[in-house]
Amino acid sequence: MRSLPIAAVVSMGLASAAHAAPQVQAAWSRPAAQGTTGAGFMTLANPGPKPDALVAVASPLAGQVMIHQSAMAGGVASMKMVAQVPLPPGGHVTFAPGGYHVMFVGLTRALKLGDTLPATLTFASGARVKASFVVGLTPPVAPVPKP
Numbered sequence: 001m002r003s004l005p006i007a008a009v010v011s012m013g014l015a016s017a018a019h020a021a022p023q024v025q026a027a028w029s030r031p032a033a034q035g036t037t038g039a040g041f042m043t044l045a046n047p048g049p050k051p052d053a054l055v056a057v058a059s060p061l062a063g064q065v066m067i068h069q070s071a072m073a074g075g076v077a078s079m080k081m082v083a084q085v086p087l088p089p090g091g092h093v094t095f096a097p098g099g100y101h102v103m104f105v106g107l108t109r110a111l112k113l114g115d116t117l118p119a120t121l122t123f124a125s126g127a128r129v130k131a132s133f134v135v136g137l138t139p140p141v142a143p144v145p146k147p
């Protein structure tokens with residue numbers, strides 16, 4: 001009777017290997033004081049064959065984390081909260097100043113140059129991916145070139 005649990009574990013392993021989780025690249029955040037809001041940027045890649053979407057971000061160092069999109073309308077810069085950021089199969093989306101960004105609201109400690117801000121990203125597929133946002137003034141590496 002021991003073969004049943006083993007078979008279940010094996011099939012779960014195959015299922016998770018077949019689903020390619022999104023990847024977080026070059027995550028970075030600007031310096032910010034304790035109690036204020038930090039902004040995070042990154043590139044999300046979807047290596048899988050199915051569409052996915054970022055639906056939530058959480059961090060132990062922020063009271064609340066929101067996904068925002070900046071836009072210019074009539075010469076006025078504004079930002080709005082978005083419920084999800086679509087990730088096409090085989091594609092990537094860049095979060096950068098002036099566009100998509102993550103807002104870390106209510107920082108429990110200051111973000112200083114060289115610090116890392118841990119976060120967990122949740123996707124529509126159910127994938128949960130951990131990320132470390134490196135605190136700096138510019139992206140830690142060059143953005144991923146378009147395929």
Ligand SMILES: [Cu+2]
Pocket residue numbers: 068069079101103
């Ligand atoms: Cu914002």
